[in-house]
Amino acid sequence: MPVVLPHTGLTVPHGDLAVTALDALSDLSAYDAVLSLKGHPIGSIVDQGRGGGAHFWPLTPAHLEPVHAFVTAARRGGEPVTDEEVYDDLVREYDMERLTQRANHLQQTVARGFSSGGSIITFVILNRPPGRFTRSAARQLAAETPQVTLWEIWTGEQWAAPFPGLAATL
Secondary structure, three states: OOEEOOOOOOEEOOOOEEEEEEEEOOOOOOEEEEEEEOOEEEEEEEEOOOOOOOEEEEOOHHHHHHHHHHHHHOEEOOEEOOHHHHHHHHHHHHHHHHHHHHHHHOOOEEEEEEOOOOOEEEEEEEOOOHHHOOHHHHHHHHHHOOOOOEEEEEOOOOEEOOOHHHOOOO
């Protein structure tokens, strides 16, 4: 059954293949991530941050096939994606899941800001729970980051625009 990853929007064939550990620079420009199938490590996704992109290094040759099948079936907006995009999204998914879980535990709100072109350009952690993200807080955030044209907050379950009617000003 296809699954849409909540933080990246990537549609994958199942949820059994995931990053389970990550060693990375804070901006994810370089990383080494453990890729697991049903909780069992099968290799590493590595991006050395030198422009070569992300690559999968299997523990055994037998681990190539399930990863290849997974990558081949992955889609964004119904369109195929590259191996590197899948690897990067799996790493981002893991990283964002850790960030949002920590924020939820601390009763904080994670907000992500988009450019007019639709790219995520910033993340902000606010010291208030998602249910207490007010219009005045949204306006203050917008004033501090004018390059952001749309903000979304993590509700604990999904990303949502807190005040859709204010999208043009946020």
